[in-house]
Amino acid sequence: MSTESTGRGEPDRTLRLLWRHRLGEPVGSRGPKQRASVDAVVDAAVEIADDEGIETLSMRRIAERLGLKPMSVYTYVPGKAELIDLMVDRVAGERPLPEPAGSxxxxxxxxxxxxxxxxxxxxxxxxxxxxxxxxxxxxxxxxxxxxxxxxxxxxxxxxxxxxxxxxxxxxxxxxxxxxxxxxxxxxxxxxxxxxxxxxxxxxxxxxxxxxxxxxxxxxxxxxxxxxxxxxxxxxxxxxxxxxxxxxxxxxxxxxxxxx
Amino acid sequence: MSTESTGRGEPDRTLRLLWRHRLGEPVGSRGPKQRASVDAVVDAAVEIADDEGIETLSMRRIAERLGLKPMSVYTYVPGKAELIDLMVDRVAGERPLPEPAGSxxxxxxxxxxxxxxxxxxxxxxxxxxxxxxxxxxxxxxxxxxxxxxxxxxxxxxxxxxxxxxxxxxxxxxxxxxxxxxxxxxxxxxxxxxxxxxxxxxxxxxxxxxxxxxxxxxxxxxxxxxxxxxxxxxxxxxxxxxxxxxxxxxxxxxxxxxxx
DNA sequence: TCCCTGCACCGTACACCATACGGAGAATGT
DNA sequence: ACATTCTCCGTATGGTGTACGGTGCAGGGA
The missing domain is CATH 1.10.357.10 (Tetracycline Repressor, domain 2)
Incomplete structure (x- = not known):
């Protein structure tokens, strides 16, 4: 699933997506402006999963929530498996990590x-x-x-x-x-x-x-x-x-x- | 999923299926003989899941393995969720339980x-x-x-x-x-x-x-x-x-x- | 200025999935 | 012989992920 093989010499796209904030967004694109963002996609997916369960989470429902058609989601994210990886990392970061203390x-x-x-x-x-x-x-x-x-x-x-x-x-x-x-x-x-x-x-x-x-x-x-x-x-x-x-x-x- | 509501007063069909061996098979049916059995369905499902993973397990593939058409599987088992319950119980019983001994x-x-x-x-x-x-x-x-x-x-x-x-x-x-x-x-x-x-x-x-x-x-x-x-x-x-x-x-x- | 190029968006299509519904026909009880 | 009941399954509905190719926009280079 999430371990799909990428092209020879191509660095892992999932890795790049996971670390997108610290790596810096890719700059200077050519075509029309993007109407959404990777973060918007991930947020929408997390909201759906929180509210109605992971089993009803689908690319179509994510697209709907973002005002896009289904296939447009794939311009942000390679597939559903990778999206779930992104969701996991997103929710892992939503609370600050207090400095360890005590016994x-x-x-x-x-x-x-x-x-x-x-x-x-x-x-x-x-x-x-x-x-x-x-x-x-x-x-x-x-x-x-x-x-x-x-x-x-x-x-x-x-x-x-x-x-x-x-x-x-x-x-x-x-x-x-x-x-x-x-x-x-x-x-x-x-x-x-x-x-x-x-x-x-x-x-x-x-x-x-x-x-x-x-x-x-x-x-x-x-x-x-x-x-x-x-x-x-x-x-x-x-x-x-x-x-x-x-x-x-x-x-x-x-x-x-x-x- | 497995907690679908059954009709008023109807005892849980899953429960009856799980305990089918000890309860005794329902006897004296009217129509044509069954070509398979609940056990055959469960066994086929377990084999598929073992060999090729749970994600490729489908009612269609089970039917195929049994020489049936997809919908016939539903005469043995109410649905996929219940079938998985049966699978879990089946594999839980495939090894004898040695008498507890030692420290x-x-x-x-x-x-x-x-x-x-x-x-x-x-x-x-x-x-x-x-x-x-x-x-x-x-x-x-x-x-x-x-x-x-x-x-x-x-x-x-x-x-x-x-x-x-x-x-x-x-x-x-x-x-x-x-x-x-x-x-x-x-x-x-x-x-x-x-x-x-x-x-x-x-x-x-x-x-x-x-x-x-x-x-x-x-x-x-x-x-x-x-x-x-x-x-x-x-x-x-x-x-x-x-x-x-x-x-x-x-x-x-x-x-x-x-x- | 104009065009080339690369990209976002998406229409369509494919191959699946679970399963609802109703019909054909087989076996049994009366 | 007939009514009943149950198995098997053809058909269909409404979903799924995603491959492929097309359209049109926008920025960079000539």
């Missing part, structure tokens, strides 16, 4: 919280195949900022990389659960009780307590405690606390060795 | 390893919006099995739920990185050096060492150590060790309180 725990919490907030603001980030994040300026700045928060602890470079990767990866799970629960809550007209009642005949056959003794008990307890099937925010805090405990222990051991 | 650490590693292997066998699991996993028999069995592995440690039911959720969620990050690296490695004809050389002019402007001192250093170290941009398997082991350390500490504290 290691507080610093790691800050990294996680930054990602968490971003996922809640832009739930579509969780639906895109963001495995290989585009190396845009804002994503790069964020990475540098995250590493700076754990600089000077006695960790090797490799370990620093892995710690930040661990924190960043951890957040995805609970964030997904959170936005999904919210989406379900907003979209469905049916209450939990109605669903249960409607499916009672099958569920009785299915949820055999002899086969599911533990999950039955745990599910019931969780349902009562959360007032719903899950509490992703609590899972976020619980999991983060465990992960940070593990990291702290590792840092303590590593600095003991280094000393 | 807590070994048990948690076993849970994580089971998920890791599954993601490597079926990378498309990482690309689907699997936030709300379908409550099919194999997914349910897996959940019960996971909980059983940490039963009797003195954790509350809520904590058990959260521990298993944490482990399951953690695996996704490194698994994604792994399959993505592999995909890239297989698809691109260009070596890392060629890419670097081709983009050197922009990269020099972009990767300002004054702006990215730490990530520059860490990236270089990681690249040399891994012989590539990342080592997801190592990240898996590193992260898992930290997460389990955190969980062990929590369990120790919880059992101290309970005592």
């Amino acid at each position: 290691l725990r507080e610093r790691l919490e800050q990294i996680a919280r930054m990602a968490w907030d971003e996922y809640l603001r832009h739930p579509w980030l969780l639906s895109i195949d963001t495995s290989r994040p585009p190396l845009g300026p804002n994503v790069s700045d964020r990475w540098e900022w995250s590493l700076r928060a754990i600089e000077g602890l006695g960790l090797s470079d490799i370990d620093m990389d892995q710690v930040v990767t661990l924190i960043a990866g951890f957040v995805v799970g609970p964030a997904r659960a959170y936005v999904d629960a919210e989406r379900l809550h907003r979209s469905t007209t049916e209450s939990d009780e109605e669903w249960w009642e409607r499916n009672a005949p099958i569920l009785e056959q299915i949820m055999d307590p002899a086969r599911y003794p533990i999950s039955g008990r745990v599910g019931q307890a969780a349902g009562e405690e959360y007032g719903g099937p899950a509490d992703p925010e609590r899972a976020f805090h619980f999991g983060l606390a465990r992960v940070i405990d593990g990291i702290e222990a590792y840092v303590a051991a590593a600095s003991r060795i280094a000393r | 807590l650490r070994e048990r948690l590693e076993q849970i994580a390893r089971m998920a890791w292997d599954e993601y490597l066998r079926h990378p498309w699991l990482l690309s689907i919006d699997t936030s709300r996993p379908p409550l099919g028999p194999n997914v349910s069995d897996r959940w019960e099995w996971s909980l059983r592995a940490i039963e009797g440690l003195g954790l509350s039911d809520i904590d058990m739920d959260q521990v298993v959720t944490l482990i399951a969620g953690f695996v996704v990050g490194p698994a994604r990185a792994y399959v993505d690296a592999e995909r890239l490695h297989r698809s691109t004809t260009e070596s890392d050096e060629e890419w670097w050389e081709r983009n050197a002019p922009i990269l020099e402007q972009i990767m300002d060492p004054a702006r990215y001192p730490i990530s520059g250093r860490v990236g270089q170290a990681a690249g040399e150590e891994y012989g590539g941009p990342a080592d997801p398997e190592r990240a898996f082991h590193f992260g898992l060790a930290r997460v389990i350390d955190g969980i062990e500490a929590y369990v120790a504290a919880a059992s101290r309180i309970a005592r």
